Amino acid sequence: MTPLRLKGLILGIGLASTMMLAGAQAAETTPSAKAPPGNKQTIISQTILRNLSTTADHSKFKELQGPFESGPQVTKACLSCHNKAAEQLRHNVHWTWLYTNPQTGQKLGKERVINAFCTNALGNEGMCAMCHAGFNRAGPEYDLDKVENMDCLVCHDQTGKYFKTVVTPGHPKVRKKFAPKKPVPFTEAAQHVGLPTRKNCGKCHFYGGGGDNVKHGDLSSVLFDPPRDVDVHMSSREKGGAGLVCTDCHVGAGHVWSGSRYVMNVGDDGKRPPGAPRQKTSCAQCHGTAPHDWSSPVGWKLNNHTDRVACETCHIPAFARGGVATKVFWDWSTAGRLKDGKPYAEEGYTQGDGKKRHTYVSMKGTFKWAENVVPTYMWANGTVRWTLPEDRIDPSKPVWINRVEGSADDPKARIMPFKVMKTVQPYDAERNVLAHINLWGEDDAAFWGNLDFAKAIAKGMEIAKRPYSGKFGFVNTRMLWPINHMVAPKEKALACNECHVRENGRLAALAGFYMPGRDRWSWLDGLGLLLAGLTLLASIGHALLRIMRANTGKRGA
């Protein structure tokens, strides 16, 4: 009898552990259940609130009566009271255009990298520094300690009338096109300053790459006043959004704030109460790492996604939404064509808001545009490695200007959405390195003027102090742009089967992990199906035999 008693005991233990496990599981659900995160009524843009509640009217200060004729004059006036501001901005990448990645040691920044758009700011500062938070950045030699060149107004002007101009006049052939049409209202702007709102940030960041939404894909002029569907955070409270501005999420203190493309913030450190010090721009800073409702099975499962799937992956179903397209392809190799001996442009793309976009410009080449773009998803652990100007490339295949590191096996990596920019750009065909182009300048070597690549590249390499074989070619490049903005309202977030589907799911290309709905063992399914099929067949066969026998029996009787 003993073995049987033992069997009973084993069965008993098994069953008892069922109860315990199920009990523990039940205990885990209940206490974690919590109310949904902060309702709309409690959210208010801290930036706008502080601007509205300022205790100083700058227009009354005698230091700001002006009249101001130049930027540095204004800055000196600002710094006469805000005497710590210059030292603070001195370390900001908006001023330095230099950045050393602490993870990779790579020396980055606008002055150093070659990108997949206008390729390089270095040497083209006369034009590019229109988006530099400083004045008079005319070339590579720029004194970062000359703090009166810092541009306070570009970030702090609240009149909306302040604008930046080209630093140097440029080639005579394009000079007229880029010359300022009216004087910069320095005095008025200086008297109406406040914390940066989206107009200040957007003026540069929405137009990166030389036009509306050209670079990022998720940062366009739509975000000045987006509908709720396009950006639930930036949409005004009247339109049903949260009415937040850039600096409500990109927080910081002392002229250094968070959110960097050079070091991606992929991990979230969790929720902080309003007003708590924050160093990272992440969804989790406000929403926590488990923002979904624990009390529903779906909410539970979604909360369990956040360790490996970035919020943006599901909550930004597509980028370049709201009617403004983003540039997805740029072919420099076709630049320089002339029509009737003159540079020309084609406007072959009409975007959602009705505006036409260039599909060819002699100065730049051929473009392709896209709207409502489904992002490309990649594992990202926050480390970004760039192909720097002196890094050797293999021109036989696409060169990744920047790559994100991470894989399914890397616990720090999460699946994140990206815009992939595809470009055909010049490189040194003998040394196999990316090329600098001299686009802006007054002389004969400025591409934006003479449209001569040979001269422009030679000059670009010379300014960059780089060896150049003298032979250039064009290479396919790819550049990644993390997609973090244009967060849709929750009802517009992705459905499960956008990814959890056998064929053509959004994550079809990602490997190294098991995903229900997409992955399976075909042999196991085949075997299971075979067994089930045989059972069914045997049943049907048996049933038929029984029916036949029954009929024979009846006939016999």
Place this chain on the structure above:
Amino acid sequence: MVEKTPNITNAEGEKTYLAKVQIFTLYERFWHWTQAALIILLLLTGFTIHGAITLFSFKTAHTLHVLAAVALMILWIFTIFWQFTTGTWRHFVPLLEEAEEAPTFAQAVRGWLTMIVKIARYYAWGILRGEQHPYKKTLRRKHNPLQALAYFGLMAFIGPVLWISGIAYLTYDFWQAAVSSSGSWLKVIAFLHTMGAWLMLVFVLGHAYMATLGKTPLYLIKAMITGVEDIVITETERRWLQTHYPQRLIRVEEVLQPAS
């Protein structure tokens, strides 16, 4: 609480009857049919999640699957309690009764195997020739040995494979970081869960067909609804039923073996 079936032995010479007895109590029938519904729902939603069928959206399938799984686990907890307090668990353990009745364990095994072969032969062939089922159900053994073996396999193997892997699947994110840095465990869990699901499907199909193999195609299905079946009872059992559960003793049909 239901009283335990008395430990009565079919003493030599005791009178036995063929009787209509309610052998499946109300709870047992509730358990069976609720479990059946939940398992069918779990199969449909589970294979939707697996991507094999598209009966529901993934989200709906996931929600229903989790809720049905939790419901089934609660049902099982109650059933386990019920099994042990009523002693019903004995019906589901192969060889248990045989070993208690046969003089040696080896004899018990031999008898048990012989009976299983007989029953299998009966289902495969005998039933077509109008033979009698070789096994007579009793109050102490309401499942034939083959049936008990199948249910034991379900309860001791297929079931646990599914719920252990299922709970591991559901709670995966709470423990995986502590166990392994890569997601490799999910593969193991998913494999076992899928395997269990296929076996469960095979069981359900086989079980559903075999349910038509009674005296008439609907006999056993009716029995599972009303709880009533023709079984062999001893005089002692008849008296016990009459005293404690007169409502379960529907009718005593005939004397099979007169008292000596």
